[in-house]
Amino acid sequence: MRAFTYRGPGVPAELTEVPTPTAGPGEVLTRVGANTVCGTDLRILRGEKSKGVELGVVLGHEVAGYVEAVGEGVTGFEVGDLVSMPPSVCCGVCGPCRRGTEHLCDDVHLVGYDINGGLADYWLIPRTAIDRGQLIKASGHVDAAQLALAEPISCCLSGLDNYRVEVGDLVVIIGAGPIGLIHLQLARIAGARAVVVSDPSETRRATAAALGAGVTVDPTAEDLPAIVRDMSGGEGADVAVLCIGVPQLLNDCLNLVRKRGRVSIFAGLAGEGWSNIAANLIHYREITVVGASNSGRENFVRAVRLIESGAIDTASLITHTFPLSRATEAIEFVASGEGIKVAVIPD
Ligand SMILES: [Zn+2]
Ligand SMILES: [Zn+2]
Structure with a gap:
């Protein structure tokens, strides 16, 4: 063969x-x-x-x-x-x-x-x-x-288990590649009131919009933090999911979430993954930062069922x-x- x-x-x-x-x-x-x-x-x-x-x-x-x-x-x-x-x-x-x-x-x-x-x-x-x-x-x-x-979807489910989306949450997804577009769909299924997707690519933003992103943002031309503040009465998003392995974006995520918000470092960063962050944002604002790696059988079965049912496009x-x-x-x-x-x- x-x-x-x-x-x-x-x-x-x-x-x-x-x-x-x-x-x-x-x-x-x-x-x-x-x-x-x-x-x-x-x-x-x-x-x-x-x-x-x-x-x-x-x-x-x-x-x-x-x-x-x-x-x-x-x-x-x-x-x-x-x-x-x-x-x-x-x-x-x-x-x-x-x-x-x-x-x-x-x-x-x-x-x-x-x-x-x-x-x-x-x-x-x-x-x-x-x-x-x-x-x-x-x-x-x-x-x-x-x-x-089912494999990437199961990994996203595994990440979601850690960052959680609650009914009514405002979720920000950084990056509209395949992983960002899966998190977008899962966040909607989980009950987010709105999902904001940020990506410099116009075609990817269009796909995100078609898959239910309430707002799509071009971070090179628009003010993402201001948009998120507007949508949250000035508080910040409940959750930010980092789906692009760019170190500086992690600090952006910390700035996008509300006090006691959650940040998922879903994307792996190159090498050892060093990133400069203002750690006091985590400290004073009591932000929860979670990781994500691989998936197990349970999430894989959930992924297969979501595909079969058409719940995930x-x-x-x-x-x-x-x-x-x-x-x-x-x-x-x-x-x-x-x-x-x-x-x-x-x-
Ligand atoms: Zn993969
Ligand atoms: Zn083992």
């Missing part, structure tokens, strides 16, 4: 011919339906993220596939089922796992890092993932590219599709910053 494999930090990945895997006992083999490309894939290829990434691994962690073969002893799946899984396969016994936060596992194995991912013709689901109940079946009417988005997030034979172009296109989400589909 063809597979887009990692060849080292900064080395262009290549579509190569590799042996097609077979489903051993306890495993499930899927024929890839779609793999959506993530910013993390770019960071891996550029060498910005290499920890835990094995040479030769098939890249891609946002995958949905059709069951092709069911290994001995596996029950509950049939050939043709459309399936996906959260990419982190956790150990189940470390401190974070025992506390019910398996997405923070100390000994995690990740699809697209050290488990072969979905930029290929076939995707093998490892036994540990099946044993842990990670493989999730979607109902028939869902499109594979839409199901692949996934179709408008997938703006471009490339065949697997043009995977390199797909990655370059994502790097260009155009479009929202790019799906790679075996041709």
